[in-house]
Amino acid sequence: MIVIGVTADYGLGSRIAEHMGAKYCRFFSKVFPDGESYLRLDENVRGEDVLLVQSMAEQQDKRFTEMLMAIDAIAEAHANNIYGLIPYMAYARQDRRFLDGEPISARSVLGALHNAGMSKLAVIEPHKEEELSYFKGKSIAIDVMKKVVRGAVEKTGAETLVAPDSGVSGRVKGVAEELGVGWDYLEKKRDRNNGSLSIGKGLGDLSGKKILVVDDMISTGGTIVQASGEALSKGAVGINAAAVHLILADGAYGRIKNAGVGNIFGSNSTGSKGCEMIDVSEDVAAALSPFLVD
Ligand code: R5P
Numbered sequence: 001m002i003v004i005g006v007t008a009d010y011g012l013g014s015r016i017a018e019h020m021g022a023k024y025c026r027f028f029s030k031v032f033p034d035g036e037s038y039l040r041l042d043e044n045v046r047g048e049d050v051l052l053v054q055s056m057a058e059q060q061d062k063r064f065t066e067m068l069m070a071i072d073a074i075a076e077a078h079a080n081n082i083y084g085l086i087p088y089m090a091y092a093r094q095d096r097r098f099l100d101g102e103p104i105s106a107r108s109v110l111g112a113l114h115n116a117g118m119s120k121l122a123v124i125e126p127h128k129e130e131e132l133s134y135f136k137g138k139s140i141a142i143d144v145m146k147k148v149v150r151g152a153v154e155k156t157g158a159e160t161l162v163a164p165d166s167g168v169s170g171r172v173k174g175v176a177e178e179l180g181v182g183w184d185y186l187e188k189k190r191d192r193n194n195g196s197l198s199i200g201k202g203l204g205d206l207s208g209k210k211i212l213v214v215d216d217m218i219s220t221g222g223t224i225v226q227a228s229g230e231a232l233s234k235g236a237v238g239i240n241a242a243a244v245h246l247i248l249a250d251g252a253y254g255r256i257k258n259a260g261v262g263n264i265f266g267s268n269s270t271g272s273k274g275c276e277m278i279d280v281s282e283d284v285a286a287a288l289s290p291f292l293v294d
Contacts, residue, residue: 001292002045006054006070007037008063010271012087012281013053019285022051027070037066045079051292052118053085057247057270060090064109071116083120083292084113085284087269088217088245092127098192110134122288124269124280125216125244138294142287144267144280145244149175149214151278152242152265158212160236162203164188164227165215172214182209186230188223197226207235217245218264221252225259232260240265246272 003017005026017024028040052070056063067084074082094105106127111134113121119137124144126132132139149161160182163172169185176183187200213227224241231239239261246266253274256264264275 001049001051002043003051003053004041004043004045004070004074006052006063007039007066008055008057008059008271009053009087010055010268012055012268012284013085015279015281016051016053016085016285016288019282020289027073029066037062037069039066039069039073041070041073041077045074045077047078047080049081049083049292050074050079051083051085051288053087055087055269055271056090057088057245057272064090064112068112068116071113071118075117081120082118084118084122085288086121086123087267087284088247089123089126092123092131095128095131104134106131107134111136120292122284122291124267124284127216138291140287140291142284144269144283145171145214145216146175146178147280147283148242148244148265148267148278149212150179152212152240152263152276153179153181155265155276156210156212156238156240156263158210158238158240160184160206160209160211162186162211162213162227162231163215164213164223166201168214168216171216175214186227188226195222197222199226199230203227203230203234205234206231209236210238211236211240213239213241213261215241215243217247218243218252218256218266219247220249221255221259224256224261228256228259228261238262242266244269246270246275246277248272248275 005013091105163185242265
């Protein structure tokens with residue numbers, strides 16, 4: 001097995017290779033003056049099983065295109081099997097048609113990867129595990145939320161986990177029970193047309209509690225800001241936030257900090273700066289090993 005970083009693996013590929021006892025290398029890459037990507041692999045992969053690692057956390061379209069180009073290069077170099085690990089999969093939230101006329105973007109991305117020649121795909125915390133059925137080869141979702149939350153709870157002493165959305169509440173409840181801390185959730189309502197947020201069910205009393213707001217991902221930060229404001233209004237003291245994927249779109253970091261959040265914890269599925277990154281490579285390697293030999 002050779003683990004190959006495409007253009008954005010944030011150090012995860014080399015750590016995973018170490019845990020799996022596999023070789024690691026990277027594509028040489030550059031960007032042409034017009035913005036197009038160039039890739040080249042200076043490694044003999046003939047007859048080898050190859051695991052391509054590419055996160056799509058920023059410049060999503062570019063990272064996706066580069067993954068397709070990498071599959072093409074590896075196939076051309078006569079590798080045996082081409083597998084993929086996507087630490088953060090872009091377009092996963094559009095996993096169904098919410099309004100008439102929309103595409104199912106997750107299906108477009110996953111279908112293209114398989115059609116290009118990838119036979120197995122692992123995704124760290126896709127938005128919903130079921131959407132991986134759009135990938136027609138074998139696939140797994142790798143769960144690292146517990147690892148991230150455990151690290152954040154150890155560092156902050158949080159006593160209560162808060163799920164900012166009913167969609168993630170079942171998972172947050174499960175992690176809270178395993179870690180022996182309390183939990184609560186609020187119901188977030190998002191206007192499909194203008195994206196604005198409002199609260200359905202609010203939080204219970206949190207007087208004097210240190211809390212950790214836990215989500216699967218942070219994009220604009222709106223969800224975390226809403227939950228933090230609600231927690232403060234219910235008496236919480238010491239608010240920190242954790243999410244598997246820290247996308248932190250423009251201005252999100254400042255918005256979250258201004259809302260009174262101390263630290264932002266996340267996995268190294270992205271390369272977000274100024275946050276507490278928790279290395280999930282050991283868990284990912286442990287999930288990948290049986291999946292790739294199967
Ligand atoms: C939504 O379903 C997700 O679980 C996240 O809550 C959401 O994507 C976070 O987005 P934002 O940071 O833009 O509020």
